[in-house]
Amino acid sequence: MNLSGKVAVVTGAGRGLGRAYAEALAAAGAAVVVNDVDAETAAEVARAITGDGGRAAVAAGPVGGSEMAERLVTTAVKEFGRLDVMVANAGILRDRVLWKMSDEDFDAVIDVHLRGTFTCARAAAVCMREQGDGGRLILVSSPAGQRGNVGQTNYAAAKAGIVAMARTWAMELARANVTVNAVVPVAATEMTRAIPAFAELVEPYPDSLRKDEGFGTVHDVAPLVVFLASDASAGVTGQAIGIGGDRLALWSHPREKAVALADGGWSADAIAASWAEGVGADPETYGGPR
Numbered sequence: 001m002n003l004s005g006k007v008a009v010v011t012g013a014g015r016g017l018g019r020a021y022a023e024a025l026a027a028a029g030a031a032v033v034v035n036d037v038d039a040e041t042a043a044e045v046a047r048a049i050t051g052d053g054g055r056a057a058v059a060a061g062p063v064g065g066s067e068m069a070e071r072l073v074t075t076a077v078k079e080f081g082r083l084d085v086m087v088a089n090a091g092i093l094r095d096r097v098l099w100k101m102s103d104e105d106f107d108a109v110i111d112v113h114l115r116g117t118f119t120c121a122r123a124a125a126v127c128m129r130e131q132g133d134g135g136r137l138i139l140v141s142s143p144a145g146q147r148g149n150v151g152q153t154n155y156a157a158a159k160a161g162i163v164a165m166a167r168t169w170a171m172e173l174a175r176a177n178v179t180v181n182a183v184v185p186v187a188a189t190e191m192t193r194a195i196p197a198f199a200e201l202v203e204p205y206p207d208s209l210r211k212d213e214g215f216g217t218v219h220d221v222a223p224l225v226v227f228l229a230s231d232a233s234a235g236v237t238g239q240a241i242g243i244g245g246d247r248l249a250l251w252s253h254p255r256e257k258a259v260a261l262a263d264g265g266w267s268a269d270a271i272a273a274s275w276a277e278g279v280g281a282d283p284e285t286y287g288g289p290r
């Protein structure tokens with residue numbers, strides 16, 4: 001896939017999935033603005049890209065506020081003349097069960113994941129609309145946002161919100177030919193060490209894990225980001241797309257699964273009497289591997 005002439009920003013690109021996204025985009029021909037809260041780590045990734053013949057610039061700092069988001073876009077335009085792709089990937093964890101989670105734990109994760117995605121996408125959308133020839137917003141969600149996960153109230157809420165924003169922005173930006181999609185990755189990173197089911201896994205991962213759980217390396221995930229950044233994905237927008245290991249999946253959007261009607265409306269007693277054999281007969285699952 002050829003991304004020559006395209007310019008991408010990748011937030012949280014100093015390590016893990018973000019680094020894999022940045023390097024894969026650069027290998028496909030895109031110029032990449034590498035962002036990370038750790039300036040030296042971001043510079044190391046940029047050096048690796050340029051050392052392999054690619055083009056890269058650094059814009060270090062924490063995402064969340066508008067100033068950083070606008071600096072990312074400004075860096076892309078100043079260094080490479082335009083912006084075509086915004087990959088909103090940066091994230092942190094502050095895992096605690098509900099009754100132990102502090103306001104600070106909650107706010108920190110929401111600020112980086114949810115607010116950071118919002119501000120970066122907004123700055124990119126303004127630029128892409130002014131350019132007038134479309135673009136790509138690639139937002140990074142998580143299975144925790146789709147199914148929930150113990151100890152991740154803040155993270156799951158942010159990641160679910162990111163998918164909701166992708167659907168909303170896909171409608172708002174359709175006229176500008178800017179597609180908006182959410183990636184739902186599963187890969188071994190420092191973050192997955194917090195999940196007991198994945199914490200002790202080592203490569204090579206068994207075939208059953210790669211297929212059944214869709215669990216693999218960060219390099220298994222990066223091709224989806226390259227595809228979504230490309231002209232080949234022009235007709236794909238408003239979607240939540242999962243990838244990991246050997247597995248590629250389209251997540252369904254929330255919808256009514258079962259419906260029952262009662263003339264004049266429902267009383268609490270009527271709901272209780274009908275629930276087990278009515279709309280509640282086949283309840284939805286929740287949670288993932290632990």
